[in-house]
Every structure is written in C-alpha cells, then in structure tokens.
Amino acid sequence: xxxxxxxxxxxxxxKTSLLxxxxxxxxxxRSMATEVQAAAAAAxxxxxxxxxxxxxxxxxxxxxxxxxxxxxxxxxxLAAAGKPLSPPSTTNPVAALHDLQIKKLDPTGARTxxxxxxxxxAKVGDILLVTHRRGGEPFAGVCLSIRRAGIDTAVLLRNxxxxxxxxxxxxxxxxxxxxxxxxxxxxxxxxxxxxTYMRKPKHDMGSVAEFVSAWRKSRRVFQTKxxxxxxxxxxxxxxxxxx
Amino acid sequence: MAPRLAPAGAGLTLRLPLRTTSPASLLRTxxxxxxxxxxxxxxxxxxxxxxxxxxxNQVTSGLPAPTAGPAAALKRKAQSTPVRAGVLAIKKGMTxxxxxxxxxIPCTVLQLDRVQTVLNKTRKDHGYWAVQVGFxxxxxxxxxxxxxxxxxxKGIAPKEQLAxxxxxxxxxxxxxxxxxxxxxxxxxxxxxxxxxxxxxxxAGGMKRHGFSGQEASHGNSKNxxxxxxxxxxxxxxxxxxxxxxxxxxMGNQRVTVQNLPILLIDNDLxxxxxxxxxxxxxxxxxxxxxxxxxxxxxxxxxxxxxxALKERFPNAEEHLQQARERHxxxxxxxxxxxxxxxxxxxxxxxxxxxxxxxxAAAEDGA
Numbered sequence: 001x002x003x004x005x006x007x008x009x010x011x012x013x014x015k016t017s018l019l020x021x022x023x024x025x026x027x028x029x030r031s032m033a034t035e036v037q038a039a040a041a042a043a044x045x046x047x048x049x050x051x052x053x054x055x056x057x058x059x060x061x062x063x064x065x066x067x068x069x070x071x072x073x074x075x076x077x078l079a080a081a082g083k084p085l086s087p088p089s090t091t092n093p094v095a096a097l098h099d100l101q102i103k104k105l106d107p108t109g110a111r112t113x114x115x116x117x118x119x120x121x122a123k124v125g126d127i128l129l130v131t132h133r134r135g136g137e138p139f140a141g142v143c144l145s146i147r148r149a150g151i152d153t154a155v156l157l158r159n160x161x162x163x164x165x166x167x168x169x170x171x172x173x174x175x176x177x178x179x180x181x182x183x184x185x186x187x188x189x190x191x192x193x194x195x196t197y198m199r200k201p202k203h204d205m206g207s208v209a210e211f212v213s214a215w216r217k218s219r220r221v222f223q224t225k226x227x228x229x230x231x232x233x234x235x236x237x238x239x240x241x242x243x
Numbered sequence: 244m245a246p247r248l249a250p251a252g253a254g255l256t257l258r259l260p261l262r263t264t265s266p267a268s269l270l271r272t273x274x275x276x277x278x279x280x281x282x283x284x285x286x287x288x289x290x291x292x293x294x295x296x297x298x299x300n301q302v303t304s305g306l307p308a309p310t311a312g313p314a315a316a317l318k319r320k321a322q323s324t325p326v327r328a329g330v331l332a333i334k335k336g337m338t339x340x341x342x343x344x345x346x347x348i349p350c351t352v353l354q355l356d357r358v359q360t361v362l363n364k365t366r367k368d369h370g371y372w373a374v375q376v377g378f379x380x381x382x383x384x385x386x387x388x389x390x391x392x393x394x395x396x397k398g399i400a401p402k403e404q405l406a407x408x409x410x411x412x413x414x415x416x417x418x419x420x421x422x423x424x425x426x427x428x429x430x431x432x433x434x435x436x437x438x439x440x441x442x443x444x445x446a447g448g449m450k451r452h453g454f455s456g457q458e459a460s461h462g463n464s465k466n467x468x469x470x471x472x473x474x475x476x477x478x479x480x481x482x483x484x485x486x487x488x489x490x491x492x493m494g495n496q497r498v499t500v501q502n503l504p505i506l507l508i509d510n511d512l513x514x515x516x517x518x519x520x521x522x523x524x525x526x527x528x529x530x531x532x533x534x535x536x537x538x539x540x541x542x543x544x545x546x547x548x549x550x551a552l553k554e555r556f557p558n559a560e561e562h563l564q565q566a567r568e569r570h571x572x573x574x575x576x577x578x579x580x581x582x583x584x585x586x587x588x589x590x591x592x593x594x595x596x597x598x599x600x601x602x603a604a605a606e607d608g609a
Contacts (some may be wrong), residue, residue, distance in 0.1 A: 008407050019398060041559065057384075057391060058586070059388060067583050069577050069582055070572060070582050071383075071388070071392060071394075071573070072569060073395075073401075074394070074398050074566065075399055075400065085357045085359070087356050087380075087513075088511070088513030089511055089513075090512060090514060092353050093509075093514045094336045094338055095350050096512050096514075097338060097507070097512070097514065097516065101340075104343075133345065149338070152339040162535050171339070171341070173341055174341060174347060175345040176344055188276055236528055
C-alpha cells in the first residue's frame, strides 16, 4: 500500500519519522504545561490573599457584564483539630450500617458467602435446612426467593408438613438462626428470581423430608469414611427422584 | 379613668360617691389613698395600697398576671417546649437493626450533613426563644442576594436548608456557627421527628378519608368510588357543613412522629438511627428534636454536649464578631458602589482565616 504514494511523493516517508515524532513531543510538552497550570491554580485557591476575588461571590450584570454586587463567601469553620466541616464520609449510610452490622453478626462471612451472587452460593430452587438457636425442629424447604437487603437479607423456604404447604421467611443474619445448610442443589439453574409458581399443584415439590433424610445419611457416611464420590452420587439420586 | 367598682363586701357607704359623681366629690375622696403622693389621683379604690408606688395610676397594677398575651402564652407552652435545639437531617431509608439476642427492630437511617447553628432568636428581639439551624451546602449561584448577605453576616457558607427549633428559655441558645453532630443525642434517647409526608396528589374520598365507596351493582351506575351525598337537604339548611371531608390534595403535610427511641449514633457516618418509621420519601428533610412529652435529657448529657461544642469550636464567637464587622464594611461599600474597588484591591483575610490557611499550608508541606 505504501509503495505507490512513495513513488509519487518521495518525501512522504519523512512524515512518519520526523513530523509525527515532533508532534508527539509537542503533545508531551503541552501536557506538561497543563499540569503546571493546574498546580498553580490549586496553589492560588489555598491562599485567598493573593487573588483579589477569592472568597467573593460576584453578581454580574448580564447586559453590561459589570459587577453589580459581591458578597464574601466564608469557608466552613474549623473544628478544634484543624479539620474543616466536611460532608459525612458516605452518602449511602444505609449500606455502611449494613456492613457494620454484618461484620458484627457474621464475623466469618460464611452467611454472606452462602447467599452471595456467586456460582457456589445457594440459589432459588435449592433445598435449604435452617436450624434454630433455641432448640425446636430444624426447618427444611425449597428456597422460593432470596430477598437481598444487606443485614435484612431473608430467604423464603417452602415445605409440606402433614400435607399442608408451609412457607417461612428466615432472616439469614438473625441470631436466632443457628445454621443454614444446602441439602440439595437444583439440577438446572432456575430461570426465575422468585419461584412462586412452585405453589401451584402442578409444580409443587411436596415434602422435602426424604431429601433431608438422604442428606443426613450421606453426612453420616461422610463422617465415617469421608468419601466424596458418595456425596455426588447422592445428588444424582435426588435428581432422579425429583423428576 | 373610671373608678373601680368596689367588691361586694365593701358596704353601702363606699358606693355613695358613685351616685354623686361630681369633680368636687371625687377630689375629696383622695383621703382613701395613702400612697403615691406624686401622682394625680382622680379616682378612688378599695384595693390594698400598692407595695411599690408607681408613676402612673395603671389599671393593671396590683392585679394578678394576665392569663392571655405573649408572656402568658410562652409560660403556658414552656412545659411542652424542648430545652435544647434539634438538628436537621435527611431520611436515607429504612433497614433493620439486628440485636445480639435475636431481636429485629425496623429502623430509619437519618443523616446529618454539616448541620450548623445560624441564628439565636430571643424573647427580646423576636418574642420567643429559638435556634435557627442550617443543613448541607448550597451553591452560591443558587442563593439570592439577600440571603448571601445574611450568610456573610453570620460568617458561614450558604446552607441548603434552614429551620428553627423553639427552645424553652435562653439556656437553650447555642453559639452561632458551631456544628451539631449526631452525638448531640444519645443512644436510647426519645426524640420527635418531623417531616413532610409523601404527597399523593389529588385523591378521592375513598383513598383520602377511607370512605366505603358505593355498591358494585344493585342499579349503581358509574358511581362506584364517588363520595355520595355531601349532607342533608332542605330543613338542614341545604348547605355543605364546613370541614366536610371531600376529595382533594392528600399527603405532603407535616407529620410528627413522637417519642422515637434512638438506636445508634455515628459521628463519622453522620447518622442517627431511630426505631420505626418516619414520614416522607427517601431524601426528605426531617427535623429531629428532644421529645417534648418526655423529660429532657439528663443534665450531664447536656453539659457534655455543650462542652464538646466549645472544644470543637473554641473561637466561634470571635469568628461571628469578625464576620459581622466585615459584613458592615462590605454592606457600606455595596451601598456606596465601592464594591469593585474592594474586589480589585484584594482581600486581607481575618485572623482566623489566616490561621486556617497557615494550617492548610502546613498540612500540604507535611
């Protein structure tokens, strides 16, 4: 491509070597200049005595462009430590409050990780088991929805107890929730955020008791032998039963 | 001045001069008075002689204090007026406060942003005691000239919002220009939170006042959510009584939620977390003040907060005084059209501002 213009304009090769280089140098020097100017501007802003109009707000007449009036503008007063009044450290204190509380209630970060938006985390459609702190039967059920709201994050579990559909909300960071475990993962990712259709008879999963007992059995195996293959096999078995 | 009527037990003899009302007889009655020899006595009185002689023969002297009027009103309301000023904040949203014992408390997060005292209102100058408090920061281009002058005289940067908090007496007044932080309150304190509720726009009777509406059927036609009759007809005046509940603008009214306990305060985040809900949408401005139906905060807390203000802003009064003096100068210059000269001639910073600049320079150097 470059051959024909070279033949027509023999000096065109100079363009690439000399001219562009010079332009680049110019660009570089220009950027240096702007930097210096910015620094100078910053310096003047800190010393109002130098600039005559610092700390004044001028009301300018639109037609004549003359200063109609001007008012002194005061910087925010200083606190004793020499720190000026500054806006609070965050404009989203609700999130900061969530972090504060989560740090206190979930120091290991296990609960946060369990319901984070990651591959390994629990998802809707998984069967979860929640144990209470103050005794009582642990509640297991299929997770219909996860309401993520910082410290107020909650999961909705659905199960059948005595042929009656039962749904319970659990606040995952609540001290009354001693533990949350994934009993069985859903085989395919649910394509809804909230599986409310699972309340319909056609899609209702029914009791999850058998999954829980199977999971318990596998855990016992785990404890004695520590075989990983068994756990995977258990997952496949569960899948067969489900569909 | 009309002679005062004698009490019932005063007897007939005292009423006699009333019947014979002539200047001569009135003058003779001066023997009833023993006090105030300087004043001219044109009437007579059976009231006990005044403890303190007054210059003028005032009708009110010797009477009990009036039960109406500004002083009486202030005295009457003193009981329900908080001792201290409050703060302005922004509603940031609701969340939960998880206790360590498994309790979950719904709470509202209110954030304070550069809350400063702007003005003290006094009984002498304004008729009542109050503290004007400013919130946030406003770009000066969005502030009118009168308010720019006002802030100039106070020596503070233009504020986003201004509000005033009535206080019981002069003990509640604060130094001007100091910042109120969330630790103005303490955890567990009860506060009243005032804000404007969410505006609903023009709403019908069912939504606005909870009317039942009308039937869906039984011959009803196109009147399912209307309010129906507005009152009885002839015989009752054929008029709509004042105050009849009707469709109209709903919401955006000031709502006070009383006695909300404070769950958390954080100076760094600038937040006050109160239990329960507060009226209004997220981002609305709320006023937080000590609950008027609870006893005021303990003396130790009040002293602690006042001490903290003094420590944080030791030269607030000087700053205000300097700002006032400078404001008078500049005001004069503006009147005399000399403001451009001042702008061109440079500006010598006040001592405090010079100190601030030095400190800033030192920080830069370090």
